[in-house]
Amino acid sequence: MKIVLKTFYGLEDVLAEELNELGYSDCTKLNRAVQIEGEWKDVYFLNLHIRCAISVLVELRRFSVKTEKDLYHEAKKINWSSLFDVKKTFAVKGAVNSTIFNHSQFPFLLIKDAIVDHFRDVKGERPDINVKSPQIVIDLYVRENEGVISVNTSGLPLFQRGYRQSTGDAPLNEVVAAALLRMTQWDKKTTLIDPFCGSGTLLIEAALLAAGIPSNIERSHYAFKNMWNFDAKLWDEIHSSANKVVKELPCTLIGGDIDPQMVMKTKRNLRGFSFGRFVDVHNASVDEFPFPEGPAVLISNPPYGERLETDVEDLYGNLGSIMKHRLLGYTCFIISSSEAGFKYLALKPDKKYKLFNGDLECSFRKYSIYEGSKKGTAEETIKE
Known part of the structure; x- marks a missing residue:
């Protein structure tokens, strides 16, 4: 069929x-x-x-x-x-x-x-x-x-994973988060960092991906269970054969947020997973964030003034300066709906992808941070 x-x-x-x-x-x-x-x-x-x-x-x-x-x-x-x-x-x-x-x-x-x-x-x-x-x-x-x-057969949208106990005012859609992680081509071994982690969606989806645990492992509702042909035995076999518990992660995951309430929500959402204790979450501004030495992957959804009040020029200008001067050896990925924000980053992207987070049209951009200039690096626009 x-x-x-x-x-x-x-x-x-x-x-x-x-x-x-x-x-x-x-x-x-x-x-x-x-x-x-x-x-x-x-x-x-x-x-x-x-x-x-x-x-x-x-x-x-x-x-x-x-x-x-x-x-x-x-x-x-x-x-x-x-x-x-x-x-x-x-x-x-x-x-x-x-x-x-x-x-x-x-x-x-x-x-x-x-x-x-x-x-x-x-x-x-x-x-x-x-x-x-x-x-x-x-x-x-x-x-x-x-x-x-x-x-x-799903019923409720599959981005309703069942693991998120609490969210902020502008959460990143879980399906979008999972897709963004795939678009980075992250190897699931390199350190991954989100300094604007909100309620922790990117960190959780990254941990699930690295651990080989299905993102919907905590979800109990599926519409196919209400159909005449539902095979409970087959479903139990499929569900029971999926990974659910890991003793360690194959990578280092670090998150942070300036808002202590968001940090608390991230930790609460992580608590339900066996890998929760392996994810480091800091209550820190991006200025004070303990970035380790590269190589590392930074992926983040910083505020962009749509649903959270933000001084876009100050935030993105500061983030761009940190990327240039403190994140050598990093590959950085930023999703935002703010063209002004990207302008204030003052960095030329390697790639640009057009997509949506909910009803907001966004751009997802890749920045490779090298020492000195990026000579000969052409900007590649995809789905633009």
């Missing part, structure tokens, strides 16, 4: 690379998604192990759309009562980009009506709708004249 893994804009290549590493070599890149073929065991495995996807969909029906009625008729052909019990709540979500429909919500209502009518015809009763916390999530994708109906 066709399995589609959804992700954020700009992360399609990263997700395809991750799938290749997990053994899925035949990948088709789509818009904000990657498609593979597999079985239900793959659906279970990917929901647990994939780090750079938002959700795992299983395609139910693909069809052409000429009129509004086509959506209802095509959805009515699906044997919904063989997928889930009438007692389960459901919702229809997704994306519609077609001139056929004048109202953006109408296509979802058509699918909802088809599902309800199917159950009335077959069972004599109807399932309830629950938009906020449905047990079954149906995904509708329409692009002009092509329609696809799928079941979202």
Whole structure:
């Protein structure tokens, strides 16, 4: 069957690379998604192990759309009562980009009506709708004249890992954090540092990656558990075979934040993992941060004035000066939505990637810190 893994804009290549590493070599890149073929065991495995996807969909029906009625008729052909019990709540979500429909919500209502009518015809009763916390999530994708109906086997987005006990006001999305770490090509051995760690998302995702522990190991909710065909024994085998505990990390991880409340939240979030005691977290400004000698990888999401009040010129100017004078031998990666902030860094990036953190358009930039000038280093722009 066709399995589609959804992700954020700009992360399609990263997700395809991750799938290749997990053994899925035949990948088709789509818009904000990657498609593979597999079985239900793959659906279970990917929901647990994939780090750079938002959700795992299983395609139910693909069809052409000429009129509004086509959506209802095509959805009515699906044997919904063989997928889930009438007692389960459901919702229809997704994306519609077609001139056929004048109202953006109408296509979802058509699918909802088809599902309800199917159950009335077959069972004599109807399932309830629950938009906020449905047990079954149906995904509708329409692009002009092509329609696809799928079941979202994840339910809640996979960036809801289950490990974050507390957050700050501007947390980095977990899926984005995992993707950024992959984009650095970090070897999981070199020291990795985040001097603006907030509630610790980058540090935790780095530790999970280095330890070989699935990012979703603490997550208990998956929508596939509410389907008729859920194989509890198979899921238990997949879950129990995953790494959960490590006695040490193969690298040094160091984080810090100027806000003592954020440091406390990071330590609280780390406490639930066996590797938590191996991650050093300091309550320090970037000026006072105990940077070790290079080589090291710095990856960070410094404040950029969107959701946290920040003197962008002072913060980024100071960070750029520290990078130039104190971080020789480092490879630094900064994600920010502030073009002014990057300007105040006063450093020329090796690479630039365009992506989103939530609804904020951001740039992720690589800086190799050498002694003296970087002669002959060309700026490479990717997805710009």
